[in-house]
Amino acid sequence: xxKHRNPIDISSVTxxxxxxxxxxxxxxxxxxxxxPEIDLSPFLASLPNILKGQDFLALIDDIVTAxxxxxxxxxxxxxxxxxxxxxxxxxxxxxxxxITGFAFNGASSIHDFEIALIGETSEDVAAYLQNGQFGMWxxxxxxxxxxxxxxADANIGMGEALGRQLIEMDAPYNASSLLxxxxxxxxxxxxxxxxxxxxxxxxxxxxxxxxxxxxxxxFRLLTxxxxxxxxxxxxxxxxxxxxxxxxxxxALTIARNLGHTVSQFTAANFDMNQQYRAVENVIKRPTEMGxxxxxxxxxxxxxxxxxxxxxxxxx
Numbered sequence: 001x002x003k004h005r006n007p008i009d010i011s012s013v014t015x016x017x018x019x020x021x022x023x024x025x026x027x028x029x030x031x032x033x034x035x036p037e038i039d040l041s042p043f044l045a046s047l048p049n050i051l052k053g054q055d056f057l058a059l060i061d062d063i064v065t066a067x068x069x070x071x072x073x074x075x076x077x078x079x080x081x082x083x084x085x086x087x088x089x090x091x092x093x094x095x096x097x098x099i100t101g102f103a104f105n106g107a108s109s110i111h112d113f114e115i116a117l118i119g120e121t122s123e124d125v126a127a128y129l130q131n132g133q134f135g136m137w138x139x140x141x142x143x144x145x146x147x148x149x150x151x152a153d154a155n156i157g158m159g160e161a162l163g164r165q166l167i168e169m170d171a172p173y174n175a176s177s178l179l180x181x182x183x184x185x186x187x188x189x190x191x192x193x194x195x196x197x198x199x200x201x202x203x204x205x206x207x208x209x210x211x212x213x214x215x216x217x218x219f220r221l222l223t224x225x226x227x228x229x230x231x232x233x234x235x236x237x238x239x240x241x242x243x244x245x246x247x248x249x250x251a252l253t254i255a256r257n258l259g260h261t262v263s264q265f266t267a268a269n270f271d272m273n274q275q276y277r278a279v280e281n282v283i284k285r286p287t288e289m290g291x292x293x294x295x296x297x298x299x300x301x302x303x304x305x306x307x308x309x310x311x312x313x314x315x
Contacts, residue, residue, distance in 0.1 A: 011204050015138040015164035021128075023120035025111075027176045030085035031305055033092045040313040041251045055294045056310070062266040062292070063098070063234050071101045071232040074225055076248060076282075078239035079107030082115065082178070082299040083122045089308040091181045098311060101225045102159075102178060102189040105243040106198035109162055109179065109191045113144055114165045134199070141203025143169075145210075152210040157218035159189035188225065190218035192247045223251040227258075229265040237269045237282045239300055245281035252286050263290040270296045270303050 044060070047053040066073050075090065085286050093099040104112070114121040117139060128134035143165060151161035163183035166174055174180035182189040193215040195201060195208055226248070229235060237244060255262050267287055269278045283293035296303060 008040060010202065010206070013136065013202060013204050014137045015141060015203065016133060017059050018118060018139040019139045021123050021137060023118075024124065025083045025115075025120060026086065027115060027119040027173055030176060031089050031301075033088055034309055034312075036100065038309065038313075040309050042118065042312065044310055050070055052296065056200050056280040056296065058292070059266065059268050059294050060307075060310045060314055061235075061291070062232075063311050066232055066266075067098045067315070069232055071100060071234070072225060072228045073234045074101045074103065074222075074229070074236070076103040076235065076237045076240055076244040077108055078105055078241070078244070079111045080239045081300050081304065082108055082111040084299075086300060086304050087115065087176055087178050089305060091176075091178060093308060093311070094178070094181055094187045095185050096315075097185075097187075098315070100189065101187060101222075102182065103244055103247065104159060104189060104191045105240055106191065106193040106200075108142065109159070110144065110198060110200060112160055112165075112177050112179050113166065114140055116171040116173050116180055117143075119173040119176070126142050135200070135202050141200045142205050144200045145203055145205040145207065148214045149207065149210050151214035151217065155217065156214075157188075157221050158191040158193070158211075159218055160213035161214065162191070162226065163189060177202070190220060190225075191224045192216060192218060192222070192243055194228040197243075219247065219251065222247065223254045225260060226251045227255040227260040229263045230260060231264050233265040235265065235267050235282065237267070237271075237278050240278065243278055245275075245277040249281040249285070253307075261289070263287075264295070265291045267291065268294040268296065270298070270300065270307070272297065277281045 063073055112122040125134055147165040148158055151158050163179040166177055167183050168179045175242040193211055267282050269283055274297055283295060287293045
């Protein structure tokens with residue numbers, strides 16, 4: 001006879017204070033926004049108008065043109081971007097209304113939320129996994145799940161609820177948090193979650209139905225943002241190999257299904273390795289009806305500061 005198996009009960013999981021965790025990333029090491037008088041224009045003009053040099057210059061021009069024409073610039077990003085200390089640069093572009101929307105995977109929201117709380121993030125997974133302590137951090141799980149419950153109750157997205165939670169708490173490091181900046185500067189941040197992929201799903205307070213509802217609201221919100229890409233918008237994928245390329249493709253499908261053409265926009269992928277889904281689902285397939293797609297391979301901590309300063313120089 002086949003043994004009957006029940007889903008495990010996680011209500012008795014042991015959690016630990018976040019302050020006791022050893023972290024790899026600190027705001028002390030984050031990038032800083034350069035002085036405004038630093039102008040990369042001569043450097044950009046010196047680049048070869050060939051291959052990736054040509055593509056980079058074209059992308060900068062597309063972003064600047066989108067900003068001047070009040071078209072959306074949507075940044076989709078994986079958690080590694082935050083762990084590389086790049087939040088201050090992206091916050092600056094959001095404050096200037098160059099970036100008009102963000103899409104996070106679950107990891108991005110967690111790293112950003114922890115930065116706001118304690119100014120640090122990124123635990124040693126291998127070390128904490130051995131004794132079952134990996135991801136079992138009380139404040140991260142409890143506070144983020146509380147915000148997600150509020151999102152479901154209020155019929156708002158997870159990103160908005162997390163940002164509001166940080167603002168209401170007056171978290172010590174909100175100045176380095178994209179989630180908090182989204183609320184402060186009225187730039188939407190959507191969070192797209194796969195159940196079981198994030199440490200807050202291990203917490204006793206986790207509620208799959210609530211997480212699903214809040215993330216689904218954000219999926220519909222992102223689809224609204226995607227409809228406006230038509231005719232000069234820009235979408236950047238920074239380091240999400242699977243979740244956000246898949247989410248973007250579905251959002252684009254819905255937008256077109258509802259009668260929005262959504263063509264003639266620019267898509268670019270920045271990553272340390274070019275992954276199948278990002279290339280196919282962000283760069284190639286979405287722009288076949290018209291538009292331009294670019295791929296750039298390199299370390300985030302070098303490529304993204306170059307991108308940001310290049311845009312500011314052209315503005």
